[in-house]
Amino acid sequence: MATVPSAAPIKFEGSSHLASRLVLSTLTGRPVRISQIRSSSHTNPGLLAHEVSFLRLLDAITNGSAIEFSMTGTTVVYKPGLIIGSAAGYGASGGVIRHELPRECTRGVSWFLIPLCMLAGFAKAKVNVLFTGPGVITSATEKGDVSVDAVRTAILPLYKHFGIQNDIELRILKRSNPGPGGKGGGGEVQLVFGHQVRLPKTIHLLNPGRVKRIRGVAYSTGVAAANNARMIETARGVLNTLVADTYIFSDVSSAPLIPAPERGNAAAKKKIGVGFGLSLVAESSTGALYSADVASPPQGGEAPEDIGKACAYQLLETISHGGCASNVGASTMLTLMAMGSEDVGRLTLGKEVIGTEDILQLARDLRAFGMSGWGLRDADREDEVVVSIVGKGVGNVGRKIA
Amino acid sequence: AAEMHGRKEPYRTAELARLLYNEMLSTAEVLRKWRGDDEDEDEEDGVDEEKEGDTFFNRAKNTDVEDTEDRHIPKYDRSELEEKWADEENIEELRSRFASANLLKEGAGDDEE
Numbered sequence: 343m344a345t346v347p348s349a350a351p352i353k354f355e356g357s358s359h360l361a362s363r364l365v366l367s368t369l370t371g372r373p374v375r376i377s378q379i380r381s382s383s384h385t386n387p388g389l390l391a392h393e394v395s396f397l398r399l400l401d402a403i404t405n406g407s408a409i410e411f412s413m414t415g416t417t418v419v420y421k422p423g424l425i426i427g428s429a430a431g432y433g434a435s436g437g438v439i440r441h442e443l444p445r446e447c448t449r450g451v452s453w454f455l456i457p458l459c460m461l462a463g464f465a466k467a468k469v470n471v472l473f474t475g476p477g478v479i480t481s482a483t484e485k486g487d488v489s490v491d492a493v494r495t496a497i498l499p500l501y502k503h504f505g506i507q508n509d510i511e512l513r514i515l516k517r518s519n520p521g522p523g524g525k526g527g528g529g530e531v532q533l534v535f536g537h538q539v540r541l542p543k544t545i546h547l548l549n550p551g552r553v554k555r556i557r558g559v560a561y562s563t564g565v566a567a568a569n570n571a572r573m574i575e576t577a578r579g580v581l582n583t584l585v586a587d588t589y590i591f592s593d594v595s596s597a598p599l600i601p602a603p604e605r606g607n608a609a610a611k612k613k614i615g616v617g618f619g620l621s622l623v624a625e626s627s628t629g630a631l632y633s634a635d636v637a638s639p640p641q642g643g644e645a646p647e648d649i650g651k652a653c654a655y656q657l658l659e660t661i662s663h664g665g666c667a668s669n670v671g672a673s674t675m676l677t678l679m680a681m682g683s684e685d686v687g688r689l690t691l692g693k694e695v696i697g698t699e700d701i702l703q704l705a706r707d708l709r710a711f712g713m714s715g716w717g718l719r720d721a722d723r724e725d726e727v728v729v730s731i732v733g734k735g736v737g738n739v740g741r742k743i744a
Numbered sequence: 745a746a747e748m749h750g751r752k753e754p755y756r757t758a759e760l761a762r763l764l765y766n767e768m769l770s771t772a773e774v775l776r777k778w779r780g781d782d783e784d785e786d787e788e789d790g791v792d793e794e795k796e797g798d799t800f801f802n803r804a805k806n807t808d809v810e811d812t813e814d815r816h817i818p819k820y821d822r823s824e825l826e827e828k829w830a831d832e833e834n835i836e837e838l839r840s841r842f843a844s845a846n847l848l849k850e851g852a853g854d855d856e857e
Contacts, residue, residue, distance in 0.1 A: 486815025552843035702771040718761040
């Protein structure tokens with residue numbers, strides 16, 4: 343958008359919803375100014391490691407972005423460029439962008455993946471990002487991130503509704519739970535997103551259908567495989583009476599090693615990210631996905647049975663919220679709907695899902711970026727709302743110009 | 745009883761549509777209003793003093809807690825969840841959301857429709 347004189351930045355305050363605001367800014371091409379990021383915090387004001395890392399990632403997959411920090415890091419001005427993807431010559435080597443996450447990262451890699459996927463569909467070229475480094479946590483985290491398995495099985499399939507479905511893959515190369523104190527991990531994940539579109543299709547998802555199957559992944563990194571069996575058994579104990587078609591995969595891997603140089607030995611490595619967890623995804627007859635994720639806390643002390651049970655109950659809770667999208671997927675779907683062609687898209691959401699601060703804030707942010715307001719009306723079922731969103735035809739800025 | 749009638753029924757869709765873009769309220773306040781958690785909500789008074797104090801208090805709390813970050817999984821109280829879903833009644837209620845629950849039952853449901 344080099345030819346267009348840049349408009350005045352849209353102003354936001356606070357550290358929350360940072361990723362979604364940056365994504366919207368990049369998609370719409372409007373600059374943002376986010377101020378007062380943890381300005382009242384005495385211990386760690388300003389952006390945290392994972393947020394800085396996300397800005398770097400945006401810089402890597404776009405061309406012409408400008409990012410300015412204030413001295414204290416409590417204010418960021420972001421002028422988005424074109425979403426290039428992993429085209430050669432823009433910092434990608436061999437068509438792959440290597441993105442290293444710092445050791446201090448406390449968020450799971452899904453915190454990066456979910457917004458990245460939203461952008462990837464609108465890139466100019468294929469997006470191929472390899473997340474690596476000592477900060478990649480592939481499991482669910484205490485901070486509320488889902489595991490990469492949930493991204494793979496509950497988020498990526500959502501793009502199918504929007505006509506984005508070919509050549510999309512999330513490779514989990516190395517697993518890792520959060521390291522000591524919830525910081526860092528040693529995982530490795532590669533996202534290949536090879537289906538770029540001009541505009542996502544308009545969706546009309548009104549009937550949530552009935553849950554017909556449950557799939558899951560139990561993962562153990564650096565601990566005995568028996569933990570998987572124990573988690574699976576308790577989870578199945580809860581779910582089998584409801585869904586006979588329940589299948590939970592078991593994935594056992596050794597703990598990843600990260601370099602930890604010592605005084606005597608510069609090449610020393612240590613194990614990190616030991617733990618286990620369970621990710622469950624329920625699929626309904628109409629393709630709605632509900633997911634649940636629980637992982638062992640970094641300080642340990644929880645039996646796998648408890649994790650399995652907690653995860654199964656969490657899944658039931660998510661299913662009971664109803665609607666065609668769960669908490670995890672709703673923001674993705676709503677954002678893509680707003681980007682779609684100028685037509686009314688409809689999506690049924692549970693009242694518990696739309697009634698969260700994240701979604702309400704997303705509605706407001708979307709409007710701040712010049713998107714149309716949402717229409718709400720009652721759905722057939724008592725506890726659901728139909729959200730209708732008129733797309734703005736923003737879609738793929740890169741493709742429009744080309 | 746009069747109080748009960750006076751209070752609006754919570755979770756009304758139209759109500760949310762009205763509150764959604766009211767920039768005067770923070771999203772947390774919108775939610776509280778919509779859920780009807782506001783005990784002393786008076787339509788005429790708008791913002792009564794106690795509520796103002798309430799929101800102020802809330803905001804102060806929010807900045808303290810580092811957990812206001814964007815969560816993808818809402819925070820659940822595990823013991824509460826367990827209590828809820830260990831209850832057979834709740835499970836039975838949810839059963840209608842499952843396809844495989846009981847084929848006979850499902851057939852009957854289809855007939856009714």
